[in-house]
Amino acid sequence: MDKSLTILDPKILTKFGNLSLVAKTIVEGFISGLHRSIHKGTSVEFVEHREYVRGDDPKYLDWKLYGRTDRLYIREFREETNLKAYIVLDASNSMNYASQPQTITKFTYAQCLAGCLGYLMMKQNDATGLVVFDSDIKSFIKPSSTRTHFHFLVENLENLKPGKDTNIGETLHKIANHIRRRSLIILISDLFDEQESVMRGLAHFRHKHHEVIVFHIIDRGEMEFPFDGFRDFIDMETNERISIDAPAVRAAYQNIFREFLSFYQRGCSERGISYSRALTQTPFDYFLYQFLELRSQTI
Amino acid sequence: MGFLQPLFLWGLAGISVPVIIHLFSRRRAPAYFFSTLRFLKLTRRKTIRRQKIEEIIVLVLRTILVACLSLALAEPVSRRTLLSEKDSWVVLILDDSCSMSAGVQATPWKNLQQTCGQILSSLKKGTHVSVVFSSGKLIPFSKMYEKIAQEIRTSQPTFMGNTMQKAIDRTSSILEKKQGYKRVFIITDFQKSAWENVNAENIQKTKAEITIINAGEDTQENAGIKNFYPLPGKNTYMCEVVNWGKKEITAEIKFSSDGYEITKPALILPGKNTEIEINLEKDYQQVKAELLYSDVLKQDNVFYMQKEATGQKKVLLAGSEDTSISYVQSSVTSSGTISVDVRKINEMADINLTSYRTVLMVNPQRIEAPFRRKLHDYILDGGTLVYFAGERIAPEDFNSDWFFAEEKMFIMPSKIARKTNFPKQAQITYVASGHPLFAEFGDRIFEYLKTIRFNSCFSTKDITGDILMKLDNGYPVLYEKRIGKGRIFLFTFSPQQSWTNFQKKPFFPVMINLMVEYFSGSVSTALTGDTVVIRDSETTKSVRLTSPEGKTEIIKNDSGRQITYVPDIPVIWTAEFSIRGNMQKQMFAANVPYTEGDPSKVSPNDLRTVLKKIRVNFIPKNRMEKIISAEASGGDLMMFLLRVSLFLLIAELILSNFFVSIKEKGIKSVQD
Structure with a gap:
């Protein structure tokens, strides 16, 4: 098995308990696993040499190289700008679900992922903020790129507990109205709400020229519905109860759930929103790659 | 039905066990917290009905299984077995109508004889057996089965129509006072016409168990002569042939009388009457018409016609005491061959109508209900009523009096609305010239009618008969309606000067005579x-x-x-x-009644409707083992119930596993 995958396995990582440590472990491990990182964290960065052509500024000539090769080369740099990013985390009670006792809940997974993203962004001098919501906005932390801010952000994340029911669509509109400057919005949620309403909320971000990335967190049990026998299913958010013979409804459930997933995938694609779906067993580096790719496009 | 081990019937309480398990298992479902029920609610709608059906199927199977096992262990025995031998009474009702001889080689009658033999040989000694033939013949209760069988073997179908009602009523009367187990076997060809309007109330009271056995052969092609009668005009006769099959028939019809013989080819279309007109060389009093066609029933291919002897015709004339009745009376007597009895309406209650071939009523006052009923029966039996409406008739009385609620039938050809006086005199412009009443006259009929004028007549409504004459202003003045074997002629006017001059014209007595001569009693x-x-x-x-x-x-x-x-x-x-x-x-x-040639059968469902509230077993043709099983002893019944239980058990296991396998298939597909 790949070493990085073992290290980044959420099931193992969450046993450490300290989110700050977990985030650091994951991100450092992830970065060391990359062959060559272009993200050095400097504001002006050398990229490559090219041959001098008439009209180029002579101050960028590389005289040392001229001394060795007797040919004129120009040094090229790329300037990086600081990114403002908001991690929008769903803390509704449906996120507190794990289908197996040995797996982590969707919320724990989301916490870790948020921590990792926060650490990664701090390492790259990006300003990171955090918005936590359930049926409404629970906390709103403005972005900053300092180490102190990162610790504050992690402390907030650690103290979170999923609670009420969901109202994702409405809440996204509120958040979109709060954020004025063009930013990167990272939504981490199971998206269990009225689908059209959620999609309208995401479209609101795009309307305000934000870049949006959706990390759709799903438990394997939710997707496959592998339950046996006749059971009383109780909604974790509303406490509503339904008696159902699970094997009898499985095929129909799977079809409906597939439609639900493809709705978001299709909807996000149509609106230029990056959409990543993962089960709670998926290693975190999957999301970190997704994030870095989008970041590079955004800058 | 009785039980040798009735204590085991307590086992029937076990039926509640699967029900309780069913209800209890539903409440024991474990609770499970799930992130959202959003998708489950959508799936539930689709699957809940199927689940319920599956549960009910299994529940029903289990319940019946418990019931059958309990009944089997209780050792059921038939009531006849429980009773002593001297208390068993069996009646065989045998349909010996003409249709039972229909067939080429196998006939319903041969099937019937074979069935009777098998029934008699399967009976336990000591059972009293009687045989009632539908023709009226009776073999009283006896224990000498061989003698009864011999008598049935030597019997033949009669030429009569089916009188199943009489046979059923007779059986009811002989079983009425018998005590013990009573069983009736009806062996018949299921001919439809025989079972229409059968009243089974009497036999229901006997509490007999009834088994109806089909001895009939499958439907086959058949044709027969329905009627043969003289038409107005010299030596002209009409032969009505009916084809019960589905194919056209080309055949010859032979007419013979007193050494004279003539044959005429005929194309007989299926499903309706074919009328064949024939001219014989002279006016024969007796004629035998014979359809020369080989079909399953020969008896209905022959028809005998006998003209009524001169001087034998008698008609009854009743109505108001005015000139109108005298016109009609003189018209009838003008031929010299018909005698007339003239009576007042209030004298008619005691008159026996069967003595008269025709009843003529001219502008009568309101008729009492008993006599109306008598007239109704008389017409249905073949009588003819000629009715002239006049001033004495109140339309509302006429329209209600002639409606017979029991039969739900208005017997007159039309209802009367009101008397209409014409602003200018009207003439007859329409005559049903094809009708035998006018056919003799051809186109010349209007020559006879052109001097007839009408001042008034009744307007009519709700017409159910045929219009035979109509005026130039559109008012019909003569209707005809056939009911049962008889017919009614309704004139919408009174033969009086204030209404018309018809009665004074020469055609009037001719028409009245034709009505009496040819439509009522011209043949016997x-x-x-x-x-x-x-x-x-x-x-x-x-x-x-x-x-x-x-x-x-x-x-x-x-x-x-x-x-x-x-x-x-x-x-x-x-x-x-x-x-x-x-x-x-x-x-x-x-x-022979022509309906005996009708091969259409009554269905068991229709028979169940006729014999409502009576438990009836139906035995199809050539399934005699069913009769034997119907006579089965208690042991056989127990074995039968045990077999049913075993079958239900296997069915329950297969179905339960089938339903489970469907569910497991879903689980496996997920795990894979």
Whole structure:
């Protein structure tokens, strides 16, 4: 098995308990696993040499190289700008679900992922903020790129507990109205709400020229519905109860759930929103790659 | 039904076990917290009905299984087995109508004889057996089965129509006072016409178990002569042939009388009457019509016609005491061959209508209900009513009086709305020229009618009869309606000067005579099995009846009423008797009812409707083992129930596993 995958396995990582440590472990491990990182964290960065052509500024000539090769080369740099990013985390009670006792809940997974993203962004001098919501906005932390801010952000994340029911669509509109400057919005949620309403909320971000990335967190049990026998299913958010013979409804459930997933995938694609779906067993580096790719496009 | 081990019937309480398990298992479902029920709610709608059906199927199977096991262990026995042998009474009702001989090689009658043999051999000793033939013949209760079987073997189907009602009523009366187990086997060809309107109330009271056995052959092609009668005009006759099958038939019809013989080819279309007109060389009093066609029933291919003797026709004339009645009376008597009895309406209650071939009513006052009923029966039996409407008739009375609620039938050809006086005199411009009443006259009919004028007539509504005459202003003045075997002619006017001058014109007596001569009693024809009244025989001591084959029967008159006779073979019968020293001779033709040739069958479902509230077993043709199983002992019944239980158990196991496998298939597909 790949070493990085073992290290980044959420099931193992969450046993450490300290989110700050977990985030650091994951991100450092992830970065060391990359062959060559272009993200050095400097504001002006050398990229490559090219041959001098008439009209180029002579101050960028590389005289040392001229001394060795007797040919004129120009040094090229790329300037990086600081990114403002908001991690929008769903803390509704449906996120507190794990289908197996040995797996982590969707919320724990989301916490870790948020921590990792926060650490990664701090390492790259990006300003990171955090918005936590359930049926409404629970906390709103403005972005900053300092180490102190990162610790504050992690402390907030650690103290979170999923609670009420969901109202994702409405809440996204509120958040979109709060954020004025063009930013990167990272939504981490199971998206269990009225689908059209959620999609309208995401479209609101795009309307305000934000870049949006959706990390759709799903438990394997939710997707496959592998339950046996006749059971009383109780909604974790509303406490509503339904008696159902699970094997009898499985095929129909799977079809409906597939439609639900493809709705978001299709909807996000149509609106230029990056959409990543993962089960709670998926290693975190999957999301970190997704994030870095989008970041590079955004800058 | 009884039980040798009734204690095991407590096991029936076990039926509640699967029900309780069903209900209890539903409440024991474990609770499970799930992130959202959003998707489950959508799936539930689709699957909840199927789940319920599966549960109910398994529940029902388990319940019946428990019930069958309990009943089997209780050792059921039939009631007959529980009773002593002397208390068992079995009646065989045998359909020996003419249709039972229909067939080429296998006939329903042969099937019936074979079935009877099997039933008699399967009966336990000591059972009382009686046989009731639908023709009226009876073998009283006896334990000598071989003798009964011998009698059935030597019997033949009659020429009569099916009188299943009489046989059922007779069976009811002989079983009525018997105590013990009663069982009736009805062996019949299921002919549809025989079972229409059968009333089973009496046999229901006997509480007998009824088994109906189909001895009939499959539907086959058949044709027969429905009627043969003289038409107005010299030597002209009409032969009506009916084809019960689905194919056209090309056949010849032979007409013979007194050494004279003529054959005419005919194309007989399926599903309706084919009318064949024939001219014979002279006016024969007796004619035998014979359809030369080989089909399953020969008896209905022959029809005998006997004209009524001159001087025998008698009509009844009733109505108001005015000139109108005298016009009609003089019209009827003008031929010299018809005698008329003139009565007042209030004198008619005691009159026996069967003595008259036609009843003429001219502008009558309102008629009492009992006489209306009598007239109704008379018409249905073949009588003719000629009715002139006049001032004495109140339309609302007329329209309500002639509606018979029991039969839900208005018998008159139309209802009367009101009297209409025409602003200018009207003429007859339409005549149903094809009708036998007018056919003789051809186009010349309007020459006879052109001087007739009408001042008024009744307007009519709700027409159910045929219009025979119509005026230039559109008002019909003569209707005809056929009901049962008889018919009604309704004139919408009174033969009086204030209404019309029709009664004064020469065509009027001709028309009235044709009505009486040719539509009422011009022939003396009866059906085998029907009751024939020997007219004017009230005063004679005895009547001698003879058939051409030499069959002779003497009927004595002890009651002082007209003698009646039921002809049993289709021939021309001669009745001879003396009145005050003068020898009288009456002849009448008897024919097989044409409906006996109808091969259509009644369905078991229709029979169940007829025999409502009676438990009936139906045994299809050639399934005699079913009869034997119906006679099965208690042990057989127990074995049967045990077999059913075993079957249910296997069915329950297979179905339960099938339902589980469907569910497991879903689980496996996920795990894979």
